[in-house]
Amino acid sequence: MEPALSVRGVSHAFGRTKALDDVSLSVAPGSFTALLGVNGAGKTTLFNLITRLYDNVSGEIRVLGHDIRRRPGPALAALGVVFQSRALDRDLTVGQNLAYHAALHGLTRAETWSRSAGLIARVGLGDKLDTPVSALSGGQARRAEIARALMHGPRLLLLDEPTVGLDVQSRREVLGLVRRLVEVDRVGVLWATHLFDEIHPQDDAVVLHRGRVLATGTAGAIARGGDLSAAFLQMTGLETEAEA
Numbered sequence: 001m002e003p004a005l006s007v008r009g010v011s012h013a014f015g016r017t018k019a020l021d022d023v024s025l026s027v028a029p030g031s032f033t034a035l036l037g038v039n040g041a042g043k044t045t046l047f048n049l050i051t052r053l054y055d056n057v058s059g060e061i062r063v064l065g066h067d068i069r070r071r072p073g074p075a076l077a078a079l080g081v082v083f084q085s086r087a088l089d090r091d092l093t094v095g096q097n098l099a100y101h102a103a104l105h106g107l108t109r110a111e112t113w114s115r116s117a118g119l120i121a122r123v124g125l126g127d128k129l130d131t132p133v134s135a136l137s138g139g140q141a142r143r144a145e146i147a148r149a150l151m152h153g154p155r156l157l158l159l160d161e162p163t164v165g166l167d168v169q170s171r172r173e174v175l176g177l178v179r180r181l182v183e184v185d186r187v188g189v190l191w192a193t194h195l196f197d198e199i200h201p202q203d204d205a206v207v208l209h210r211g212r213v214l215a216t217g218t219a220g221a222i223a224r225g226g227d228l229s230a231a232f233l234q235m236t237g238l239e240t241e242a243e244a
């Protein structure tokens, strides 16, 4: 079966700064894959390449088998994304934000209304369709963003540190929602984070540090049966740097 996402030998530089250096990873269909890295690891650069905000000039990126350079249309149609910074229009209602996204993807009016009603109920905001985004809490706005990202039925969902800035209850709701999408709908998820308590031992994980992949496998295997954050600190050398 085609991976939901395949990244092979991808590098990217900003002037002399190598943000990504020969990065390879994949996300299986219906898997929750954690992209683990501290600030500056290269997570956002990778997301910007996958979504074609930056041109990918070295290596290959495929979404559901579609090369993002040669077949950008089908690749982007199979992809949903929740960026790190908030991306809803705060003056529009939740329903209007979803409808605008649906229009960009060519959904009909009927499809738009049936999908937005279904998705907004799914993310627990059934009574908020006509509420302006400015009146939502941070956690509700995140869940609305996830609903928007799902409007066109993507098979791969990218989320860039989606729980940063949320309280403990909202973090749990957002994470639970995304895990259900993986388990029930078999969406492939790439979840970028530096919050290790979000990761289960059976999750797939990729350790990215200073633009390089240091480890891939299940989080449990990477942690070698111990604590994931301790294994991460040791692997990246951050533990030694902090002691020095």
Ligand SMILES: Nc1ncnc2c1ncn2[C@@H]1O[C@H](COP(=O)(O)OP(=O)(O)OP(=O)(O)O)[C@@H](O)[C@H]1O
Pocket: 014, 017, 018, 019, 037, 038, 039, 040, 041, 042, 043, 044, 045, 046
């Ligand atoms: N537009 C840019 N111009 C120059 N350098 C950049 C630019 N974007 C990122 N970088 C550099 O590339 C490297 C990777 O940054 P990136 O934002 O991808 O990391 P990140 O893992 O997403 O970190 P954060 O969690 O802080 O967003 C860093 O050294 C960063 O300073």
